[in-house]
Each structure stands twice: as C-alpha cells, then as structure tokens.
Amino acid sequence: MILKDILSQPPVSTLIQDSCSLKGRPLFLSLICHYSENGYSIRYFKYDSPLSSEASEMEQLKLSWKTCIVDGNEDMVSVENSWISEIKNGNVLIAIDSLSPLLLNWTVGEVASALKNLQKTTTASVIALVHGDVHDKHNLQTLNYIFPCHLTVRRAQGCNICSGIWRKTSGKITDSEEHYSITDKWELKDVKEFIETQSAVVTDSLPKSAVPKSTFKLGLNAREEKARSQVVLPYIRKQNESSSETSKGKIIYEVEAPDWDDEDPDDDLEI
Amino acid sequence: MADTVIKALMLDKIQMDGKSILIIQHSDGSPFLHSLLTQSARQGRKIVLVSFSHSVGYYHNVGTRLGWNLNNLLSKNQVVFIGGLQALKDSFRFQNSSNPFDFLFNSNTCPLQTLLFSIKEVISNWGEQPFSLVIDELDCLFSLGVKTSHVVNFFQQCHSLVQLNSKGSLIISMGVTSTDKENIQCSTLLSHWSDLVLTEKGLQTGKSKDLTGSLIVNWNISPSTEQQFHFKCYDRGIKMFAPGTAVL
Numbered sequence: 001m002i003l004k005d006i007l008s009q010p011p012v013s014t015l016i017q018d019s020c021s022l023k024g025r026p027l028f029l030s031l032i033c034h035y036s037e038n039g040y041s042i043r044y045f046k047y048d049s050p051l052s053s054e055a056s057e058m059e060q061l062k063l064s065w066k067t068c069i070v071d072g073n074e075d076m077v078s079v080e081n082s083w084i085s086e087i088k089n090g091n092v093l094i095a096i097d098s099l100s101p102l103l104l105n106w107t108v109g110e111v112a113s114a115l116k117n118l119q120k121t122t123t124a125s126v127i128a129l130v131h132g133d134v135h136d137k138h139n140l141q142t143l144n145y146i147f148p149c150h151l152t153v154r155r156a157q158g159c160n161i162c163s164g165i166w167r168k169t170s171g172k173i174t175d176s177e178e179h180y181s182i183t184d185k186w187e188l189k190d191v192k193e194f195i196e197t198q199s200a201v202v203t204d205s206l207p208k209s210a211v212p213k214s215t216f217k218l219g220l221n222a223r224e225e226k227a228r229s230q231v232v233l234p235y236i237r238k239q240n241e242s243s244s245e246t247s248k249g250k251i252i253y254e255v256e257a258p259d260w261d262d263e264d265p266d267d268d269l270e271i
Numbered sequence: 272m273a274d275t276v277i278k279a280l281m282l283d284k285i286q287m288d289g290k291s292i293l294i295i296q297h298s299d300g301s302p303f304l305h306s307l308l309t310q311s312a313r314q315g316r317k318i319v320l321v322s323f324s325h326s327v328g329y330y331h332n333v334g335t336r337l338g339w340n341l342n343n344l345l346s347k348n349q350v351v352f353i354g355g356l357q358a359l360k361d362s363f364r365f366q367n368s369s370n371p372f373d374f375l376f377n378s379n380t381c382p383l384q385t386l387l388f389s390i391k392e393v394i395s396n397w398g399e400q401p402f403s404l405v406i407d408e409l410d411c412l413f414s415l416g417v418k419t420s421h422v423v424n425f426f427q428q429c430h431s432l433v434q435l436n437s438k439g440s441l442i443i444s445m446g447v448t449s450t451d452k453e454n455i456q457c458s459t460l461l462s463h464w465s466d467l468v469l470t471e472k473g474l475q476t477g478k479s480k481d482l483t484g485s486l487i488v489n490w491n492i493s494p495s496t497e498q499q500f501h502f503k504c505y506d507r508g509i510k511m512f513a514p515g516t517a518v519l
Contacts, residue, residue, distance in 0.1 A: 020459065020462050020489070023463075023491070048463065049426065049430045051464065051465075051491055052289045052290045052434070052492060053492045069424060069427045069428065100460055101420075101460075104419055131460060133459050134456055134459045134463075135456075
C-alpha cells in the first residue's frame with residue numbers, strides 16, 4: 001500500500017497527477033503537512049493561479065508562499081536556480097504547485113532536465129503536482145521517469161482513489177490502488193486497499209421464451225401449446241404420402257393440365 | 272429572467288468578490304455572460320468589459336433586452352469598454368504603442384502586456400470600489416496569433432489583479448471546439464484555476480424546441496459540487512430547468 005508506505009518513510013520524490021474530476025491538491029497538501037510535522041522544511045513554489053479559498057488553506061497550514069507567474073522571458077535555468085537557492089541545509093522538501101504552467105512555457109525535456117539536476121545536486125526531495133488532463137501522454141510519461149513515485153488520483157464508486165506506482169532504489173516496482181479521505185486538518189485517513197467491484201456479468205444466453213414483452217398476450221398457455229403441437233402441417237402430410245423414405249431437399253412437382261390457348265392472338269387485327 | 276440564472280447558480284447567496292468565473296461554450300454565443308453582466312450592472316459594480324469580436328452596440332442591444340442600458344453606464348463611467356474591433360482597425364492605421372492590440376504589428380515577447388496595462392489603469396482609477404472584469408471570447412486571441420502560454424499568463428495577471436483588490440471579480444468566456452487542441456488545453460487549465468466553471472453545451476441529440484442546451488456547473492471552492500441544468504434561451508433571458516423537467 002503505497003500511500004501508507006510513503007507516509008512512514010522519509011520523503012520520496014513524488015508526482016501527483018490529477019484532473020478536473022478530482023483535484024490532487026488536497027492530497028498534495030496533506031503530504032506536505034505530514035512531512036512538515038515530521039521536521040522537514042518546506043519550500044513551496046506556487047506556479048498555479050490560486051483559488052480564492054487557497055489563501056485561508058495556506059494560513060491554516062502555516063506555510064509561507066508567493067505566487068510565481070511564469071514568464072516566457074525567463075529560461076528554465078533561472079527557475080531551477082530559484083529552487084536550488086532555497087536549499088540551505090538538509091531536510092528540505094521542495095513542493096511545486098504545479099508543473100503545468102512550466103510545461104506550457106518550456107519543453108518537457110527542459111523541465112525534466114531541471115528536476116533531474118535538482119535531485120542530483122541536492123539532497124532535497126520534490127513533491128510536484130501536475131494536471132493530467134491538460135498535457136498529452138508523452139509529456140506525462142516523460143515526467144514519470146524523473147519521479148520514482150507516481151500517484152494518480154481519480155474518483156470511482158463515490159470514493160477518492162489513488163493509483164500509485166513506486167520504483168524503489170532497490171529496483172523493485174510496487175503498485176497499488178487505495179481509497180483515502182482527508183480531514184479538515186489535512187490528515188490522511190481511511191487509507192485502504194481499493195478493490196473495484198465489477199457489476200454482475202450477465203452471461204449471454206438464449207432467453208427461455210422468445211416472446212417479446214408486450215401488453216398484448218402473445219404467448220400460449222399449456223393447453224394451447226399442446227393443441228399446436230398436435231397440428232399436422234399440410235406439406236408434411238403430402239411428403240409422407242409421396243415417399244416412404246426420408247427425403248432431403250426433394251422438390252415434388254405435379255404436372256398440371258396444359259393451359260394452351262387455341263385462339264389466334266392476332267385475330268382481332270384487320271390485316 | 273436573468274434572476275433565474277443567478278438563483279440557479281446561487282450567486283445571490285455567494286459573494287463573488289475575489290473570485291473568478293469561467294464560462295466554456297461549446298456552441299456559439301454565451302447567454303450566461305450577459306446574465307452575469309446584467310447582475311453586475313444591477314448591483315452597481317464598476318465593469319471593465321473587454322471584447323475581441325463584438326462592438327459596444329451589440330452589448331447595448333442585448334443589455335436593453337435584459338433591462339439595463341450600457342450607453343448610459345458608459346457615459347457615467349460605470350462601465351469601460353475595451354473593444355477589439357475598433358482597436359484592431361485603428362492599429363493598422365496608427366501603429367501606436369499605446370494601442371492595447373499593439374502585438375499585431377509589433378512582435379513582442381509579452382504580447383498582451385499593453386492590454387493588461389490598459390485594464391490595470393482603468394481599475395486603479397476606481398480605487399477601492401467593487402468591480403467586475405469581464406473578458407468575452409478569450410479564445411479569439413488564439414486566432415490573432417497569441418500563444419497558449421501568453422494567454423495563460425494574461426489570465427494569471429488578470430486573476431491576481433482581481434485577488435489583490437478584494438472587491439473585484441473576474442468573468443471570462445471561452446469558446447471551445449473539439450478539434451482545437453490549443454483551445455482545449457487552455458480551457459482545461461483555466462478550469463483548474465477558476466472558482467466557478469460553467470460548461471455550456473448543445474443537446475447531444477440535436478436541436479429541440481423546448482431546450483437550447485445543457486449547463487454543467489462546477490464549484491471548485493469547498494465543498495466542490497457539480498450540478499447539471501438544462502436551459503432555454505429567450506429574447507429577454509434564459510430559463511433554467513432541472514434535467515427532464517423542461518416540458519412540465
């Protein structure tokens with residue numbers, strides 16, 4: 001169970017992918033809150049345009065933040081430097097909310113390269129949010145290679161579901177699907193394995209009665225069924241009379257009296 | 272009838288100061304933008320109306336049918352209209368750097384900067400008064416050669432303008448077509464950043480005499496909710512219905 005595992009260990013570089021149907025920000029903030037309470041220093045970079053409710057949320061979390069509006073005049077190196085400059089000592093967690101504006105201004109290669117450099121040159125872990133419905137699969141796949149832990153949030157069967165893949169340093173890859181909920185104090189709770197219940201599969205079988213449902217009485221009762229079974233069809237009677245052997249596809253033709261007309265068809269013409 | 276829209280969206284109970292509304296239109300023309308404009312006018316808010324494809328006469332004519340007079344409010348400086356059509360025409364004749372649409376003749380690293388400065392100047396002149404910044408058909412900027420990153424940047428700047436002034440609200444409409452990837456990418460990203468998202472679509476089965484289309488309302492502020500309505504457009508407004516109740 002990846003969510004439970006990452007909470008019980010030091011922070012791992014994690015990418016949280018969300019969509020309009022379920023926002024990943026609550027999970028993102030709850031992970032940050034958890035690491036902050038465990039003594040990690042959080043450096044929060046806000047590239048998304050904040051919702052009106054986010055100011056009060058950040059006050060509640062006691063996180064200082066400043067909205068950074070990404071400008072195409074900058075280059076990715078200056079953004080990378082702004083991340084590195086915040087790391088002055090150990091136990092620092094870089095929180096990026098979100099990568100989507102960066103991916104619009106620079107290529108995924110440049111963004112991935114900056115993130116990789118950050119992880120190589122410093123001991124800081126990175127938790128980043130990305131809006132999966134904004135970018136194409138190629139860009140998201142590239143980001144997956146940079147982050148060892150990838151969480152995708154979605155809504156299913158009325159629950160918040162987190163599908164996680166974690167590539168550990170030992171080489172082992174674990175994946176899981178868990179449902180979770182977040183309290184008002186940004187704590188993760190009710191983290192349990194999610195088993196998708198499939199709707200009952202109806203085997204494709206012939207119906208017992210081929211009579212369609214209708215307000216008219218189309219079916220037969222037992223007496224009528226019996227009477228119908230006793231009806232002898234006329235052609236069956238004829239076949240049985242004509243040959244005693246069982247015939248297969250034989251055509252029985254009875255020559256009828258010729259129907260010649262002796263009259264001259266041109267008789268009425270006055271030639 | 273503008274009141275029925277406001278009541279259905281609960282905007283008579285929820286204050287939109289400091290918040291943003293995004294209207295995503297899958298069909299032509301947004302009747303909901305005019306309802307929100309009517310509400311802002313009736314509340315006595317200052318309005319900055321930015322339009323790239325309609326003249327001031329168009330908004331005046333629609334506003335008259337909904338019960339407010341745009342020309343009157345323009346003369347009182349309650350409404351400031353920044354119109355793309357006239358400015359575009361002038362920009363080719365007088366290549367003035369103060370023209371909000373200077374990016375058409377002047378290749379700029381920040382194409383919408385002058386337009387943003389024009390909006391900021393108008394808002395700063397109003398001081399602390401409540402205002403609504405209304406931008407109609409933001410997708411027209413793509414047709415004018417502006418990149419997605421610059422449009423997104425422009426939205427962020429407008430959003431921060433509104434949030435700095437706690438009495439401002441931002442209302443943006445965007446037309447979306449299923450084949451335009453740039454448009455869809457931009458509208459999806461702005462949906463993540465807007466407090467209220469109204470997605471307006473025609474009926475899947477075609478045209479109907481009882482209904483014009485369906486509206487999906489998404490509130491991104493807690494508690495996040497999604498609701499669906501059907502609506503019918505009339506000359507003097509819109510009627511909203513719960514799905515399936517239009518003919519009752």
